[in-house]
Amino acid sequence: MGVLRALYDLGVRYLTLTHKCHTPWAECSETINHVAPNAPGLTQYGKEMILEMNRLGMMIDLSHSSSQTARDVLATTRAPVIFSHSAAFALCDAPMNIPDDVISALVENDGVIMVSFYNDFLTCGKPSNIASVIEHINHVRTMAGVDHVGVGAGYDGINRTPEGLEDVSKYPELFAELLQDPSWSLQDLKKLAGLNFLRVFGKVEEVSQHLSEEKPSEEIIPIHDIDAKWPCRYKFASLDNALI
CATH class of the missing domain: 3.20.20.140 (Metal-dependent hydrolases)
Structure with a gap:
């Protein structure tokens, strides 16, 4: 959550939830390690992340996300995507x-x-x-x-x-x-x-203004989510162990 807020403070105004790898909290549209997408979709932490993006005024980009992740986001978000x-x-x-x-x-x-x-x-x-x-x-x-x-x-x-x-x-x-x-x-x-x-950009900012009195989320990613939903980390291991 702190990284998200720091990016917003630096001027970032939309976040693509996934690319060609899952994140620990959202599933991408690719088949990874022979595991097809659309099973878990968005985790509970992911839902907290979506609500924090709403509070900040960060647009949610669902390109590259699995269809189940998209459905979960649409059921969670208070702002347009x-x-x-x-x-x-x-x-x-x-x-x-x-x-x-x-x-x-x-x-x-x-x-x-x-x-x-x-x-x-x-x-x-x-x-x-x-x-x-x-x-x-x-x-x-x-x-x-x-x-x-x-x-x-x-x-x-x-x-x-x-x-x-x-x-x-x-x-x-x-x-x-x-x-x-x-x-x-x-x-x-x-x-x-x-x-x-x-x-859409304007409405995302309007929602943020309505939520301005809400407290920032301090949720952290559960360890079991990191272990279960980060199968692409091996791609980075040979480049720099610090990245994983």
């Missing part, structure tokens, strides 16, 4: 993609899913193009509404991009294509381009 770079599981069954029930839950949570441009998430590794991205954007819009979808390309961490969307200079091509669809208004596209994300 983001998926900073994810896509729809219904269109590509990549482990990191979001199932429809979680997408639909964003309506009540008032969060936002920012669609990734990574081929492995759009078309399960096959060649993709602007139409592939639009298909995922439209699917999220169908399941949750235009107020809950955004753009989260992920160019800083991907090496296979859609044809026609190779870098940020191509963003206008995406919006020009969407403008040809009469179901997308100019205001809708403004929401997609960033207004939805800014709304």
